[in-house]
Amino acid sequence: MRAVALALSSSLALSCAHSTPQDGSRRVEFAHHRHAPVHAQADRTIVLASAPDGGAISKLPGPAAGPVPDYDRFTSPDGHITNIEKAWAMAQSPEQVERLYADAIKGDPRATTACLDLESYFRAIGTNVATSAGTLDCLLLPAPCQPDWGFLGFLSRTRPGGIRLREMIRDGFQARAKELALENRLVVNVINLLMAGVIVSHVATVARSPATALPAAMSADARMVPNIAMETTKLYRAVSEAELNQILETGRFQPGPNSLGGKWFAESAEDAAKWGTLLSGPGKFRVIEVELPKPVADKLIRRPRLDSIGPARYGEPDQLEGAVIREVE
């Protein structure tokens, strides 16, 4: 079974280290390395999981050039975030986030400072979510609490800026969870939900400015839902080569040429193969396994017997967010 979601893996990283020479200016350096942590030499380092070749060889996305963020709306002239609500609104746009990081990598000091402040903010979200998971209310539930990361759906799982901000949340969550001695299984499960579908990650330690006192209101959006012993449900789907490639590229399900928004799933790989044969012909499909939290899977529309093959479930794209997807060999 080949895992599509490499949530906690390390494979490739592109770092840009922002050092501060004596003249006060900041310098940006690129370091392309594989399976190697970044040893930050300065107090300001941003590490992006990205492709130095712009994706031409590695198929990873390079820092993209979207519309220039209106820095005046959410930062001071030196780049510090002054209006977190507006910064949050900016972060909703993947294009703006990628452009912000692209500007920082190019050496724009205002973008660099804004990036670091934004990262502090997202790290604080992770910290706060872990704190919530460790509250008495959560701990008294029969099973550990699990945050619903759906409110972060706007963060890209495939583009360097979005991945970077997800990693900040992960790091914040992980650090606070460690302090609270939260159960390892809970921590891994929660992080997997956050990072599911992220194709590339890294293990670099990022040196950074002291965290600013950013408001944590947004992290309250991560509702805690009881997680019944972290149970998951595995579903299966026959997909074309094209759909498999699309999933590999985006880490999520999208409408295909013969379907609308949602997707149908079998409850066994064998049944999925039967549907694949009917739809595409023998051997002209691949079978994927989709692992969802059981409470989510239980909410999917279910047909007990479809096409005289077996039970099938239907999931809308938002229900499938965070699914761990693997190809069944």
Place this chain on the structure above:
Amino acid sequence: MASWVKAIINWSPPPRGRIPPGPVYSTPARFEKHRDRWPDEAWSIVAELAEPIRADGSVLVRLRFLSDEAPKELLAPGGKFDLFEGDTLIGSGVILAE
């Protein structure tokens, strides 16, 4: 062997309805004659759009069941059916005479 018939499908208007992005579309259909069996017994149809979708949301299609085991009598002319994505009704159709 798959039996193709002609049918007219009227897609539900947005936001509830959705228009298929491609020329071939497959989803479970609830047939009027077997309404009492729905959703315990459900059959998928495969529809090939024979023309662009008209302004009123209707389209002429070539249609068959996905499975050869499906009751063919449901595809008799005049047979009415509803198409669903999950619990969402996304279109209704009628089988045409050959």
